Amino acid sequence: MEVTVLVLNASYEAINVCNLRRALKMVFKGTAQTEEVSDTEIQSPSTAVKVPHVIRLVNYVHVPRSVVKFSRKNVLARDNHTCQYCHRVLSASLLTLDHVIPISKGGKTTWDNVVTACKRCNNKKGSRMLDETQFKLKRVPKTPSILTYLQLNRHFRGYHPSWKKYLYIN
DSSP states (O other): OOOOEEETTSOOOOOEEEEHHHHHHHHHHTTEEEEEEEEEEOOOOSSEEEEEEEEEEESOOOOOOOOOOOHHHHHHHTTTBBTTTTTOOOGGGGGGEESSSGGGOOSSTTTTTTTEEEHHHHHHHTOGGGGSOOOOOOOOOOOOOHHHHHHTTTTTTTTTTHHHHHTTOO
């Protein structure tokens, strides 16, 4: 059963996504309690438990400001699989990563300098600065927060509608 569960801190702040097995372990150990459950039940010979969609830790856990790992997959998710120059939504295989400030001009491979671009736009821009081209960015690239990352991650890991009120999704 490939179910993902949203994990909230005691303060109701979203801090992670885990699998069903891990969530049930935390609930049975008493370190977490269920906040949102499904109609589906898991049964054993002695008990039946509703499948949780959201759990909340009983005790507050200090979570250091997490940095979202820089990867191609995460940049594509941050930019919604959209070319930041021509605004077309494309599949991952038709998209590349482009350095806004080219590496040849001192640009770094960081969240704040890399955007998603279609192959056509990336080739047109080449190793030029934005002000040397006709291109305008759809939005300025920045490092996503862990909350943003969890919102993006819902597309890949079984997002459930009950998560909306905890992730502030419209």
